Amino acid sequence: MSLQGVKAIYLAEMARMLRTRLQSIASPVISTSLYFIVFGAAIGTRMTEVDGVSYGAFIIPGLIMLMLLNESISNASFGIYMPRFTGTIYEILSAPVSPFEIVVGYVGAAATKSVLLGLLVLLTARIFVDYEIQHPVWMLGFLLLTAITFSLFGFIIGVWADGFEKLQIIPLMIVTPLAFLGGSFYSITMLPPFWQTVTLFNPVVYLISGFRWSFYGAADVHIGVSVGMTLVFLTLCLLVISWIFRTGYRIKP
Amino acid sequence: MDSIIAVDNLTKTYASGFQALKGVSLQIRRGEIFALLGPNGAGKTTLISIVCGLVNPTGGQVLVDGFDNRRDYRQARQRIGLVPQELTNNMFDSVWATVRLSRGLFGKPRNDALLEQILRELSLWDKRNERIMDLSGGMKRRVLIAKALAHEPEVLFLDEPTAGVDVALRRDMWNMVRRLQQRGVTIILTTHYIEEAEEMADRIGVIRQGELILTEDKHSLMQQLGTRQLTLQLQQPLPAIPAALAEYPLTLEEQGYALVYTFDAKAEQSGIAELLRSVDQLGIEVRDLRSSQSSLEDIFVGLVHSREQPQQASTLGGAA
Structure with a gap:
């Protein structure tokens, strides 16, 4: 294991994020705060409680997840896509680092940043709404697991994409809709029975439900199912990535 | 022979079906400067890319200092530095950050002292805090070299190092390559500038359409394949080559003021003495004479051209 190599990739990626802090840190925090203001403080006060918590507090876990998914994917996909696009990937490929170390460097940096952003948004939310965290360890665990899983997913997209449009299309067309329809703003028990069943095919439901459980102790699905589904998706991503490096797909002709 | 790189029967067929390498075998000696010559698309970059780990070979083996470059890739790659052909830089990084990244990778x-020394030698030290995107093209090229040297490689690959580079930088680069060689670094450069190979290389390989058609010591190559020319500068112009000199391969140049005699460099008898006697007997006054050896470029063009011709003929035949 070349720790030096992992460290070099990780630090370079973190430096890139700091360099673009306005776009990569300020922007997600501001846009998530807008949701808090509109849905939490303004509209939320006129809505009834959901699962025993005020609406403003109820949407916090979902909004953080929404942000976490998007940021993890965009950071990791951009991180590996740019060297492919500019050609600087030659250096990574010619270096004595293993595929595993490359993934740890890129995905680790992307996940780190997402987790930090998640915590930052959580702190910011405090300005607008009161909330409690019943299971802080689980909360951090979920944050971490989701950040890693979706950074891996982002890495795959960054390898697959052969243009900037493809880089954006999956987060925009698939992940955001799934997150919105996955119970960010409502409990799925509010839906008619048919749509409740449909919703269970949406993987994001399990993430949001589990994360919300760590805050308020109430969930749409059992916490074990949430963790299990996330781990399944994580494993899938790892399998795809190992296939990518085994075949050299779009990285190594 | 102590070879630092041993390429054995390397083949590469890309997914498109294009066969870039057709069984290339090559030994690079420790400490030499080896120039890989070939027209565009001949397979030079593919060969380098496979040795450096950027491209998977279809078949064959590469040993770097005895280490298989796929099985023992860590040991193999540690020894290699690569300066790619394209100016591919992390545009937003500073020079210093990018060189440090390379070493860490x-x-x-x-080792900041070493990196400082490398940057100073490449005249980049003053620019170390500038973003790469703000540098000129030549400076960007130097940054790529600094990155390749940052981990103290034993073998340095320079893929078309002087393409689109001005004369001063080219001279600088040649000097740098010689300094590196003095320190024991083996250098492999690809180029289609023959003068570069002629100036720098100890040995030369010529690659064409995925095949290594020749590897040879530069001097013996130039001796073997080269021709020499003797140019006689005349006092008075000649209207035509005198009939008495018809048996010599002569051409008349410079509006009749120069008589050029071409002969085989390795022939036992050059024929110069007889020619000069005949010229003297004819009463032609010679003002000056000089002899020259054909350049590597002539040899190269001759080599590639002569092997191309049969194929061109068949293509034409097919078209007709």
């Missing part, structure tokens, strides 16, 4: 501990 290759698993070497931080």
Whole structure:
């Protein structure tokens, strides 16, 4: 294991994020705060409680997840896509680092940043709404697991994409809709029975439900199912990535 | 022979079906400067890319200092530095950050003194805090070299190092390559500038359409394949080559003021003495004479051209 190599990739990626802090840190925090203001403080006060918590507090876990998914994917996909696009990937490929170390460097940096952003948004939310965290360890665990899983997913997209449009299309067309329809703003028990069943095919439901459980102790699905589904998706991503490096797909002709 | 790189029967067929390498075998000696010559698309970059780990070979083996470059890729790659053909830089990084990244990637501990020395030698030290995107093209090229040297490689690959580079930088680069060789670094450069190979290389390989058609010591190559020319500068112009000199391969140049005699460099008898006697007997006054050896470029063009011709003929035949 070349720790030096992992460290070099990780630090370079973190430096890139700091360099673009306005776009990569300020922007997600501001846009998530807008949701808090509109849905939490303004509209939320006129809505009834959901699962025993005020609406403003109820949407916090979902909004953080929404942000976490998007940021993890965009950071990791951009991180590996740019060297492919500019050609600087030659250096990574010619270096004595293993595929595993490359993934740890890129995905680790992307996940780190997402987790930090998640915590930052959580702190910011405090300005607008009161909330409690019943299971802080689980909360951090979920944050971490989701950040890693979706950074891996982002890495795959960054390898697959052969243009900037493809880089954006999956987060925009698939992940955001799934997150919105996955119970960010409502409990799925509010839906008619048919749509409740449909919703269970949406993987994001399990993430949001589990994360919300760590805050308020109430969930749409059992916490074990949430963790299990996330781990399944994580494993899938790892399998795809190992296939990518085994075949050299779009990285190594 | 102590070879630092041993390429054995390397083949590469890309997914498109294009066969870039057709069984290339090559030994690079430790400490030499080896120039890989070939027209565009001949397979030079593919060969380098496979040795450096950027491209998977279809078949064959590469040993770097005895280490298989796929099985023992860490040991193999640690020894290699690569300067790519394209100016591919992390545009937003500073020079210093990018050089440090390179060293770290290759698993070497931080060594700021060494990096400073490398940057100074490449006249980059003053620019170390500038973003790469703000540098000129020549400076960007130097940054790529600094990155490749940051982990103290034993073998340096320079893929078309002087393409689109001005004369001063080219001279600088040649000097740098010689300094590196003095320190024991083996250098492999690809180029289609023949003068570069002629100036720098100890040995030359010529690659064409995925095949290594020749590897040879530069001097013996130039001797073997080269021709020499003797140019006689005349006092008075000649209207035509005198009939008495018809048996010599002569051409008349410079509006009749120069008589050029071409002969085989390795022939036992050059024929110069007889020619000069005949010229003297004819009463032609010679003002000056000089002899020259054909350049590597002539040899190269001759080599590639002569092997191309049969194929061109068949293509034409097919078209007709």
